[in-house]
Amino acid sequence: MTEESHADTAEPSERGPLSVVRLLELAELPPGVVNLVLGDARAGIPLAGHEQIQLVHFTGSVATGKRVGAAAGERLHRAVLELGGKDPVVVDAGVDPVATAQAVAFGAFINTGQICTSMERIYVHRDVAEPFVEALVAAAESFPVGNGLDEGVVLGPLVDQRQRDIVVRHVEDAVRKGAKVRAGGIVPAGKGFCYPPTVLTEVDDSMLVLTEETFGPVAPVVVVDAFEEGLERASQSEYGLAATVYTDDPDHIAAAARIPAGVTWVNQWQGGGPERLYEPARDSGMGATGARAAYDAATRPSSVHIAAAS
Structure with missing residues (x-):
């Protein structure tokens, strides 16, 4: 069994929030499906450590990613971090x-x-x-x-x-x-x-x-x-x-x-289909994503065992 009905909270970068605002306007999702929070790290770090958050998926710098990961870790929240690259x-x-x-x-x-x-x-x-x-x-x-x-x-x-x-x-x-x-x-x-x-x-x-x-x-x-x-x-x-x-x-x-x-x-750049799986190495992040890994990260499997009839 899996839990799949949770709402999402999006907190875009304070350096370019308007594209996300417009995207959600165009999406016309039912109220509460995606909740938008605007702000900088003073909003994002507490959000990552909020007791009702079950998964944090962050894309950004290494320095901020470490702070987000630490805040999530305090609550034992799962975290997928895609951070800097060279x-x-x-x-x-x-x-x-x-x-x-x-x-x-x-x-x-x-x-x-x-x-x-x-x-x-x-x-x-x-x-x-x-x-x-x-x-x-x-x-x-x-x-x-x-x-x-x-x-x-x-x-x-x-x-x-x-x-x-x-x-x-x-x-x-x-x-x-x-x-x-x-x-x-x-x-x-x-x-x-x-x-x-x-x-x-x-x-x-x-x-x-x-x-x-x-x-x-x-x-x-x-x-x-x-x-x-x-x-x-x-x-x-x-x-x-x-x-x-x-x-x-x-x-x-x-x-x-x-x-x-x-x-x-x-011999190409940005290639690969929806089945591609990857996890950043070193300081570029943690947590696998893509295809089935994205689903696994966002859900929690559990089992119910029923005794056989006597």
């Missing part, structure tokens, strides 16, 4: 460098880099590095940036000033430590918190852009001498949300599973 890409020798660069540009820049699984670290084999970077720069420069409501604009603004400040800080830190800006890297004039698609080369692990979540349209490229080196570098992170590998080598396809990540895509 998702790597490994580009092997032998792939089409132009087509792969175009795919990586989409994964790094679309939605202005504000997707949990945006590509944030790129490790490319030296054999294809030069044409790959040239194609990545060309792709970056082809994305129109501006007001998302204007015709032809592909990349709108970042969510707020605070987020753009993080992106600027990461890029400036990298440049100060020796990185080269191949595209973008300059805050545009005008209203809104826009930032152009940016490609950086000659980056290393001393730079924030390779170690902290940027959550913006920045593609730092590291050239490696072998696929194995790229795999090892991709695995060296406190995060483990997702990863992407581009290779034509069957052995390298099999080796891609060694990257500690909830999901690893090979």
Whole structure:
């Protein structure tokens, strides 16, 4: 037997609540099915620890996720936490460098880099590095940036000033430590918190852009001498949300599973159907989700045993 009739409570980020408000308006659900709470952590943390909450499903930063998880743990509530990411890409020798660069540009820049699984670290084999970077720069420069409501604009603004400040800080830190800006890297004039698609080369692990979540349209490229080196570098992170590998080598396809990540895509990005299961690794979260796991997390099985008739 399972309990399936509980109402939901949604508490969207205080940095972008209006989309959730509008979504629930359009859904036209019966009163009480989804209850909306607006606020920041001062609302969310107590909500996670409320005695009537049975499951907490949180998507957000690692720091806030730890606070949410602690509040849920105090009540022994189950929790599914999808937290930050610094998702790597490994580009092997032998792939089409132009087509792969175009795919990586989409994964790094679309939605202005504000997707949990945006590509944030790129490790490319030296054999294809030069044409790959040239194609990545060309792709970056082809994305129109501006007001998302204007015709032809592909990349709108970042969510707020605070987020753009993080992106600027990461890029400036990298440049100060020796990185080269191949595209973008300059805050545009005008209203809104826009930032152009940016490609950086000659980056290393001393730079924030390779170690902290940027959550913006920045593609730092590291050239490696072998696929194995790229795999090892991709695995060296406190995060483990997702990863992407581009290779034509069957052995390298099999080796891609060694990257500690909830999901690893090979020769695509954001692929998979409704049957896909995953659980983030390391500081990227806890709790499996997708397909049957989502149902299992949201329900509580119980059994009733009836004595056999004598």
